[in-house]
Amino acid sequence: MTTLDFISVRKTFGSNVALEGFDLDVREGELISLLGPSGCGKTTALRIAAGFEFADSGAVLVAGSDITRTPAHKRNMGMVFQSYSLFPNLTVANNVEFGLRTRDVEKGARHRRVAEMLDLVQLTPFADRYPHQLSGGQQQRVALARALAVQPQVLLLDEPLSALDAKVRTALRDEIRRIQTEVGITTLFVTHDQEEALAISDRICVMSSGRLEQLGTPTEVYRQPTTAFVARFVGLMNELPADVGAAGEVSVLGHRIDVPSARALAHGTSAHVLVRPEDMVLNGDGLAGSVTSVTFQGAGTLVGVRLDVLDRLVSIDMARGEADGVSVGDRVTVGIDGSKAVIEPVERPAA
Amino acid sequence: MRLPKARALIEFVTVLPYMIPAIALVAGIFVIKPHARWFLNSDFSLIPFYVVLSLPFTYRSIDAGLRAIDLRTLVDASRSLGAGWLYTLRTVIVPNLRTSIISASFLTAAVVVGEFTIADTLLKETLPRFQATFTAREPQAGYLLNLLALLTTTLLFILLSVLTRKRDSSRRSFAAALLAAEKHQETAS
Numbered sequence A: 001m002t003t004l005d006f007i008s009v010r011k012t013f014g015s016n017v018a019l020e021g022f023d024l025d026v027r028e029g030e031l032i033s034l035l036g037p038s039g040c041g042k043t044t045a046l047r048i049a050a051g052f053e054f055a056d057s058g059a060v061l062v063a064g065s066d067i068t069r070t071p072a073h074k075r076n077m078g079m080v081f082q083s084y085s086l087f088p089n090l091t092v093a094n095n096v097e098f099g100l101r102t103r104d105v106e107k108g109a110r111h112r113r114v115a116e117m118l119d120l121v122q123l124t125p126f127a128d129r130y131p132h133q134l135s136g137g138q139q140q141r142v143a144l145a146r147a148l149a150v151q152p153q154v155l156l157l158d159e160p161l162s163a164l165d166a167k168v169r170t171a172l173r174d175e176i177r178r179i180q181t182e183v184g185i186t187t188l189f190v191t192h193d194q195e196e197a198l199a200i201s202d203r204i205c206v207m208s209s210g211r212l213e214q215l216g217t218p219t220e221v222y223r224q225p226t227t228a229f230v231a232r233f234v235g236l237m238n239e240l241p242a243d244v245g246a247a248g249e250v251s252v253l254g255h256r257i258d259v260p261s262a263r264a265l266a267h268g269t270s271a272h273v274l275v276r277p278e279d280m281v282l283n284g285d286g287l288a289g290s291v292t293s294v295t296f297q298g299a300g301t302l303v304g305v306r307l308d309v310l311d312r313l314v315s316i317d318m319a320r321g322e323a324d325g326v327s328v329g330d331r332v333t334v335g336i337d338g339s340k341a342v343i344e345p346v347e348r349p350a351a
Numbered sequence B: 001m002r003l004p005k006a007r008a009l010i011e012f013v014t015v016l017p018y019m020i021p022a023i024a025l026v027a028g029i030f031v032i033k034p035h036a037r038w039f040l041n042s043d044f045s046l047i048p049f050y051v052v053l054s055l056p057f058t059y060r061s062i063d064a065g066l067r068a069i070d071l072r073t074l075v076d077a078s079r080s081l082g083a084g085w086l087y088t089l090r091t092v093i094v095p096n097l098r099t100s101i102i103s104a105s106f107l108t109a110a111v112v113v114g115e116f117t118i119a120d121t122l123l124k125e126t127l128p129r130f131q132a133t134f135t136a137r138e139p140q141a142g143y144l145l146n147l148l149a150l151l152t153t154t155l156l157f158i159l160l161s162v163l164t165r166k167r168d169s170s171r172r173s174f175a176a177a178l179l180a181a182e183k184h185q186e187t188a189s
């Protein structure tokens, strides 16, 4: 069983708190993405798992044993870095072989393993090239092969795709997922791209300022965000002012909708209600406005509407075909399905 | 690499020997002479001065080499692959800074070969000093010797640029250091 656990990890750099009370359990063979805005501590968490940094307090366990103080080279972690990290003086094959040499694997076994790894990332014909003769995507695939060659307990990836262009990024993202499932390795994947996280993760760990905000499957994080931060960070959200009434009824700009999550809030509370574009309907019973943009997005169409009552733009996601005939300038009404909306009380300065 | 403030300071310190003329350095030698006679009379007394003089070249060429590769990531990668510090130094750091290290040594050699002032003051028989006394005694043969010395240095530089050509990264820095070295040669002769 190879699991990876962070137990209440705290890490500071001078007066700057990078991680605070960070708990996370990565299960055997699972891919968890660390997702969060820049500076929220994703890289720090990964570097603590790799042994490049040490926690100020708390513990890190791999397969149940404490490695909090184990130096990097005595751990058994495979790491892929954000920037290109292949050894420029070694060929592709020798790069992949590097970790096998430090482990004193005998020559025959080494060569077999290198061949196997290059085959896995489909770079066998490139074995004798040097890193500078490869494209960025190829370099990252070699880095992946190099990390996996030593059969690490855990695979750690720090934004491995961020230096690549969009098309290569999606292709390589799917390839990483394929290889990860094939090898069945426990993986921690850092990204600040929510789309990437939603696409490849078993679970997503959303972080903000050094803390875990929510841990859940992509669907959970997207459909049932537990905090307003998660709701805003993952996917698009329309944000509207609201007043909480009785029994989960919420009045949004005079229009009444049912928001189950508002039941916990006291009558009369001022709040923001956060609604996904796909939970809004055009020409339903609701708020009046006029269409300001129609953006074709392949699978669906995003319609921007400026509300009359509140000078604010909302986006509505419409399935293919539904938006036919809608054009900029049309007068419309916008209906809101509040069943999955997130409600956030407005903090008022204490009177 | 990690300390931007320290970098600025080091850069300043390393160019000091060129802001302060060698003769000032020599004046300094005379001040300390009564206290360190045993050292200044030894054959090794030139070493610290040459270390100071060649610092700008060695520092710059190695610093540029460091900038061209992301050494920190390479070291991290090596360590996460199970390599200890020594192994990392031997298989990752040195090979990737090879060009920088070679050019640093050549430049140092060139500086030392062309240095006159300090050697003269310390009464050490180095090549430039020999050139000077020899030219005074036998002008024609002396000029020939100077020419030969110049040719040798030029050859050294050509050899150096051939040796370092494989990797583009440190070439720019090398060119800069070369210019500085040539300027130094001019002022020395």
Ligand SMILES: Nc1ncnc2c1ncn2[C@@H]1O[C@H](COP(=O)(O)OP(=O)(O)OP(=O)(O)O)[C@@H](O)[C@H]1O
Binding pocket: A013, A016, A017, A018, A036, A037, A038, A039, A040, A041, A042, A043, A044, A045, A192
């Ligand atoms: N070596 C360091 N020295 C000082 N502060 C650091 C160091 N490394 C990280 N920090 C600080 O710790 C915090 C978390 O940094 P970290 O690199 O983990 O963020 P991140 O989530 O990976 O961000 P990004 O998406 O930009 O990579 C930041 O405020 C950062 O400035």
Ligand SMILES: [Mg+2]
Binding pocket: A042, A043, A044
């Ligand atoms: Mg980071």
